[in-house]
Amino acid sequence: MADTPPDKNASPNQGAMPEPVVDHGRRWVPSLVWLIPLLAAVIGISLVVKTIWMRGPSITISFVTADGIEPNKTKVKYKDVDIGEVKGVSLTDDHSRVLVSVELTKDAKDFAVDDSRFWVVRPRFAETGVSGLNTLLSGSYIGVDAGHSDSQRKEFTGLEDPPVVASDVPGQRYVLHTDDIGSLAAGSPVFYKRIPVGHVERYTLDEDGRRITLRIFIKAPYDHFITKDSKFWHASGVDVRIDGSGLKVDTESLATILMGGIAFEDPPETPMTPAPAGSEFALAANHIDAMKAPEGYHVAVVMRFHQSIRGLLVGAPVDFRGVEIGNVTSLGIDYDPATQDFTSRVMVNIFPDRLQSFERSLPPESDRAARLERLSQLVAHGLRAQLKTGSILTGQLYVSLDFVKNPQPVQFNPATDPIELPTVPGDLEALYDQVQQIVAKLNKIPFDAIGENARKALASLDTATKHIDDLVQHADHDVLPEIRDSLKEMQQTLASTQASVAPDAPLQQDARQALKGVMDATRSLKALTDSLEREPESLVRGRKD
Amino acid sequence: MTAPHTLSADAVPAVTTAAEAGLVACPHCHLLCRDAAGDDPALRDRLRCPRCDGRLHPRKVASLSRTWALLIAAAILYIPANAFPVMRTSTLLSTQNDTILSGIIYFWTSGSPELAVLIFSVSIVIPLLKLVTLSFLAVSIHRSATTGTRPRAHLFRIVETVGRWSMLDVFVVALMVGLVHFQGLAVIQAGPGAAAFGAVVVLTMLAAHSFDPRMIWDRASAGPPATKQTPTGNRHG
Ligand SMILES: [Zn+2]
Numbered sequence: 152m153a154d155t156p157p158d159k160n161a162s163p164n165q166g167a168m169p170e171p172v173v174d175h176g177r178r179w180v181p182s183l184v185w186l187i188p189l190l191a192a193v194i195g196i197s198l199v200v201k202t203i204w205m206r207g208p209s210i211t212i213s214f215v216t217a218d219g220i221e222p223n224k225t226k227v228k229y230k231d232v233d234i235g236e237v238k239g240v241s242l243t244d245d246h247s248r249v250l251v252s253v254e255l256t257k258d259a260k261d262f263a264v265d266d267s268r269f270w271v272v273r274p275r276f277a278e279t280g281v282s283g284l285n286t287l288l289s290g291s292y293i294g295v296d297a298g299h300s301d302s303q304r305k306e307f308t309g310l311e312d313p314p315v316v317a318s319d320v321p322g323q324r325y326v327l328h329t330d331d332i333g334s335l336a337a338g339s340p341v342f343y344k345r346i347p348v349g350h351v352e353r354y355t356l357d358e359d360g361r362r363i364t365l366r367i368f369i370k371a372p373y374d375h376f377i378t379k380d381s382k383f384w385h386a387s388g389v390d391v392r393i394d395g396s397g398l399k400v401d402t403e404s405l406a407t408i409l410m411g412g413i414a415f416e417d418p419p420e421t422p423m424t425p426a427p428a429g430s431e432f433a434l435a436a437n438h439i440d441a442m443k444a445p446e447g448y449h450v451a452v453v454m455r456f457h458q459s460i461r462g463l464l465v466g467a468p469v470d471f472r473g474v475e476i477g478n479v480t481s482l483g484i485d486y487d488p489a490t491q492d493f494t495s496r497v498m499v500n501i502f503p504d505r506l507q508s509f510e511r512s513l514p515p516e517s518d519r520a521a522r523l524e525r526l527s528q529l530v531a532h533g534l535r536a537q538l539k540t541g542s543i544l545t546g547q548l549y550v551s552l553d554f555v556k557n558p559q560p561v562q563f564n565p566a567t568d569p570i571e572l573p574t575v576p577g578d579l580e581a582l583y584d585q586v587q588q589i590v591a592k593l594n595k596i597p598f599d600a601i602g603e604n605a606r607k608a609l610a611s612l613d614t615a616t617k618h619i620d621d622l623v624q625h626a627d628h629d630v631l632p633e634i635r636d637s638l639k640e641m642q643q644t645l646a647s648t649q650a651s652v653a654p655d656a657p658l659q660q661d662a663r664q665a666l667k668g669v670m671d672a673t674r675s676l677k678a679l680t681d682s683l684e685r686e687p688e689s690l691v692r693g694r695k696d
Numbered sequence: 697m698t699a700p701h702t703l704s705a706d707a708v709p710a711v712t713t714a715a716e717a718g719l720v721a722c723p724h725c726h727l728l729c730r731d732a733a734g735d736d737p738a739l740r741d742r743l744r745c746p747r748c749d750g751r752l753h754p755r756k757v758a759s760l761s762r763t764w765a766l767l768i769a770a771a772i773l774y775i776p777a778n779a780f781p782v783m784r785t786s787t788l789l790s791t792q793n794d795t796i797l798s799g800i801i802y803f804w805t806s807g808s809p810e811l812a813v814l815i816f817s818v819s820i821v822i823p824l825l826k827l828v829t830l831s832f833l834a835v836s837i838h839r840s841a842t843t844g845t846r847p848r849a850h851l852f853r854i855v856e857t858v859g860r861w862s863m864l865d866v867f868v869v870a871l872m873v874g875l876v877h878f879q880g881l882a883v884i885q886a887g888p889g890a891a892a893f894g895a896v897v898v899l900t901m902l903a904a905h906s907f908d909p910r911m912i913w914d915r916a917s918a919g920p921p922a923t924k925q926t927p928t929g930n931r932h933g
Contacts, residue, residue, distance in 0.1 A: 169730070171732050172745070188765050195773055198892070223798075
């Protein structure tokens with residue numbers, strides 16, 4: 152650029168050259184140019200420092216499988232916010248698990264604490280529903296449940312299934328014991344008045360293998376409704392029952408049919424004192440069983456019925472004026488050699504607590520003698536057991552306890568164990584007896600003889616009336632009008648008697664008497680008419696003899 | 697450029713340069729003036745063109761120091777340019793950060809090796825080559841090398857020509873940021889690496905521009921005028 156070839160020939164001619172102007176300013180650019188690398192260094196260092204500064208803790212999570220996890224791609228998310236990224240995936244030394252190294256962001260360092268939980272969010276089709284569908288498109292990610300511990304941690308064991316309840320959800324945990332897990336699983340809902348208020352978190356078989364311990368979580372504020380008297384029961388599926396009250400179909404919700412569930416309720420009139428977290432409860436098979444409690448204190452009672460107990464099942468209720476106060480526990484039959492008879496033996500358990508006011512009026516449980524004395528009084532007052540039909544449709548029976556009117560005195564010995572309560576025949580049996588008595592009485596009525604007599608009487612009456620007819624006709628001409636009138640009246644009486652006798656059975660007694668009179672009368676009339684025929688003058692002159 | 701080149705291979709023809717003749721051409725309007733500064737270094741920085749008032753220098757001012765400063769700055773920024781993501785792609789479902797190298801790996805593994813090679817050469821090889829080449833040229837000036845002048849001149853011309861194409865990657869990122877902006881569906885943002893990368897490209901271009909190739913010949917032709925402050929001063933007296 153500095154060269155100008157046309158000037159080349161003229162270059163020695165310095166005198167013709169223009170003179171440059173001398174500037175008096177100062178040059179300082181050369182030192183300024185070194186600011187550029189300085190600036191670059193500052194920028195570069197600041198970038199590096201910022202990156203190091205922004206880098207959070209590195210943690211390692213072990214999983215059974217690395218399915219769906221890709222280094223530099225799979226994110227760690229908390230509430231759908233990225234808080235880290237998977238940097239590498241490797242196998243453990245024994246190849247049993249995979250180690251996923253994760254770099255958390257700086258503001259996510261609080262997640263690297265002792266009780267944080269990590270799991271892989273991927274599409275899941277479990278009995279509790281379908282989850283993680285969005286990861287079908289976006290790819291799996293690692294979910295976090297933030298811990299609250301203060302101690303830092305670098306190595307974690309990932310969960311195979313997402314936790315049911317995030318640890319920051321307010322609420323309380325409780326423990327249930329049951330014999331039968333039913334269709335419950337981790338994640339099954341817990342209902343209160345059909346509102347889902349919590350979840351089953353996990354369940355474990357007790358070490359002795361007999362019972363199952365479930366841990367449930369109830370969200371706030373619903374955890375206030377769990378009192379120490381709360382009753383829990385399986386709300387799983389459809390509960391179909393045929394019992395004394397007929398056919399019952401019960402289900403908590405459609406969802407429970409698919410995934411099971413637990414419902415709870417507080418018995419009415421109990422103080423609403425919230426139970427402390429971790430309280431233990433029994434899980435009943437159904438609502439009815441749950442509400443039968445308190446189970447604790449019960450009295451075994453035996454009852455003997457002199458009738459068939461067909462239709463009475465173990466578990467059938469013992470009812471006192473509509474309140475179920477116990478259950479049948481066993482059924483049997485006894486032979487009494489003295490009377491050569493069989494009696495049905497029904498064992499029941501009675502829970503006095505279910506008659507709360509009555510229970511409170513009793514002497515304390517320890518004073519058994521005093522309690523039995525009270526029972527003796529009740530029996531003396533007419534307390535009897537009776538079998539009753541719960542449902543005509545199914546023929547189910549239940550045991551009813553009640554006071555009978557004008558009770559026949561019975562021998563009651565409260566000292567026996569179990570206590571034997573006197574019984575009275577059931578309502579159906581009593582009705583049956585009455586019907587039998589009526590039939591027996593009806594059988595005693597001699598309908599045959601009555602009919603024969605009546606026929607004979609009517610036949611002779613027939614003859615008699617014919618005679619009377621003749622006589623009347625005869626007398627029409629010859630006999631005194633008074634006789635004719637009286638005979639006419641008699642004929643009318645007879646006619647009406649005949650009418651009365653023929654159709655109507657209840658009048659037979661009167662009819663028989665009437666017939667007897669009529670026969671007497673006709674006999675006399677016949678004698679009279681005979682003698683009149685022989686000696687008509689005797690009417691005028693009187694009889695000779 | 698110093699002289700019209702001849703066909704002879706190594707021999708540099710004996711020529712008289714403007715500096716040797718005590719002349720200086722205005723770098724701005726190309727007016728040829730008498731070099732009034734002569735041996736006086738104090739005067740050297742204060743000459744101005746009588747026609748356009750531009751600063752008069754027989755060689756680019758502080759060429760080597762500027763070149764070095766820009767080269768060092770470019771070398772520093774070359775690290776973040778490659779270490780930091782240049783592109784942040786946020787789609788509906790995920791967010792991905794891409795460094796230049798991860799982009800190259802992506803194209804390579806996804807079955808477009810041609811693209812991978814192109815990006816690799818344009819984004820990594822060329823800036824690196826520019827850095828190395830310019831450094832080599834500057835060092836050779838420092839050492840007052842007299843051999844291989846013509847290959848060095850060729851090398852410089854290649855650097856200058858090819859340098860502008862190394863913008864490609866940044867250009868693509870800038871284009872994508874502008875184009876791919878379906879709000880909610882996909883957003884592409886430039887990462888800190890892109891800025892650093894752009895800075896590297898610009899700095900190497902400036903370094904190449906600051907480098908005065910005449911310095912290559914200053915030594916080769918005759919006496920050495922090639923020191924940054926007084927390219928001609930010491931010889932002429
Ligand atoms: Zn000028």
